[in-house]
Amino acid sequence: AQKVTQAQTEISVVEKEDVTLDCVYETRDTTYYLFWYKQPPSGELVFLIRRNSFDEQNEISGRYSWNFQKSTSSFNFTITASQVVDSAVYFCALSEAFLGSARQLTFGSGTQLTVLP
Amino acid sequence: GAGVSQTPSNKVTEKGKYVELRCDPISGHTALYWYRQSLGQGPEFLIYFQGTGAADDSGLPNDRFFAVRPEGSVSTLKIQRTERGDSAVYLCASSLRGRDTEAFFGQGTRLTVV
Numbered sequence: 001a002q003k004v005t006q007a008q009t010e011i012s013v014v015e016k017e018d019v020t021l022d023c024v025y026e027t028r029d030t031t032y033y034l035f036w037y038k039q040p041p042s043g044e045l046v047f048l049i050r051r052n053s054f055d056e057q058n059e060i061s062g063r064y065s066w067n068f069q070k071s072t073s074s075f076n077f078t079i080t081a082s083q084v085v086d087s088a089v090y091f092c093a094l095s096e097a098f099l100g101s102a103r104q105l106t107f108g109s110g111t112q113l114t115v116l117p
Numbered sequence: 118g119a120g121v122s123q124t125p126s127n128k129v130t131e132k133g134k135y136v137e138l139r140c141d142p143i144s145g146h147t148a149l150y151w152y153r154q155s156l157g158q159g160p161e162f163l164i165y166f167q168g169t170g171a172a173d174d175s176g177l178p179n180d181r182f183f184a185v186r187p188e189g190s191v192s193t194l195k196i197q198r199t200e201r202g203d204s205a206v207y208l209c210a211s212s213l214r215g216r217d218t219e220a221f222f223g224q225g226t227r228l229t230v231v
Contacts, residue, residue, distance in 0.1 A: 004159075037222075043206065044120075045160070045222035091159050104173075105152075105220070107159030 002027045004094050006108035013082050014116050021077045021111045023092030029053075034068065034075045035093040035105070045091070051075065082115045089113070119143075121223035123209050129229045130199055138194040138226045142211030149192050150220060151184055152208040160208055166192060199230045 003026040013019045025034065036048040049059065051068050059066050063080045079086055089110045096104050122141040130136050142149050148167055152160035162176040166186045174184070181199075186192040196203055206227050210220040 042224060043227075044224040045208065045210070047219050047221065050219060093159070105150075105160070105162060107161070109157070109159050 002029075002032075002094050002096075002104070002106040004092050004106055004108035006090075006092055006111050008111045009109070010112045010114070012114045012116060015084055016081050018078060018080050019082050019113065019115075021079075021090050021092075021113065023075045023077065023108060025073050025075065025092070025094045027094060027096075029096050031096075033095045035095070036066065036075075036077050037091045037093060037107075039089040039091060039110070041088070048077075079113075082113075084115050084117055087113060087115045121209055121211055121221055123207075123223040123226050125226060126224065127227045127229075129231060132199060132201060132230055134199050136196050136199055136228065138196075138207050138228070140192045140194070140209030140211075140223060142190065142192070142209070143221055144190075146211035146213055146221075147189070148212045148214060148220075149186060150210045150212075151192070151194050152210065152222075154206045154208055154225070156205075163194070163207075196228075199228075201230045204228055204230045 005024045008022055032053045034051045038046045038048055049066055056068050056070055065078045067076045089112050091107050091110045093105045093107045124139045150165050151163040153163055154160040164171055164177055164184050165173040169186055169189045181197045184194045206225040208222055208225045210222040212220040
């Protein structure tokens with residue numbers, strides 16, 4: 001069975017601080033996808049990134065960066081120089097690669113990030 | 118439309134009633150998914166359509182839940198004899214093909230059973 005654990009329920013930081021959101025996953029599959037989604041107060045899940053299990057190269061996109069470590073089954077997300085608009089719930093998710101991107105998405109319980117001005 | 122559209126945005130119903138939740142996917146997306154999100158939790162998978170057929174309905178909690186997608190576009194999630202425990206946000210998502218393509222989510226329907 002697949003499982004995603006986001007141990008941090010809530011995090012508060014002051015604007016411009018860096019913040020890392022942790023994600024640990026469990027799966028028996030050898031190929032899989034990992035995702036991060038952002039859910040602002042409006043409720044819509046906004047796709048941030050998808051990572052294939054064979055690609056352990058870290059990725060940076062603007063102020064966002066992701067650290068995928070297969071050896072520790074972790075896929076952590078860092079926001080650099082946080083802004084108030086980054087305040088949202090962030091979800092890490094896992095899916096079987098063969099069956100498609102969201103057919104069997106297993107989500108973590110989310111981390112509520114609050115960025116204070 | 119430009120994104121996934123779900124209607125209504127909010128629905129309050131009495132216990133025991135029947136409800137229908139509608140999802141309009143992004144035009145051209147063949148794959149459609151329903152998820153349910155309870156307060157403080159991540160979304161939980163309900164059902165996946167590829168075209169008109171339900172490719173995987175293993176997440177439906179019981180036979181009170183049913184979903185259709187008769188023309189391969191709009192989908193309706195139907196809940197019979199609603200219970201208070203059905204209260205949640207029901208999210209719909211679509212993706213271009215279902216394989217190796219990102220899913221885009223709607224804003225959800227907040228269902229409250231009183």
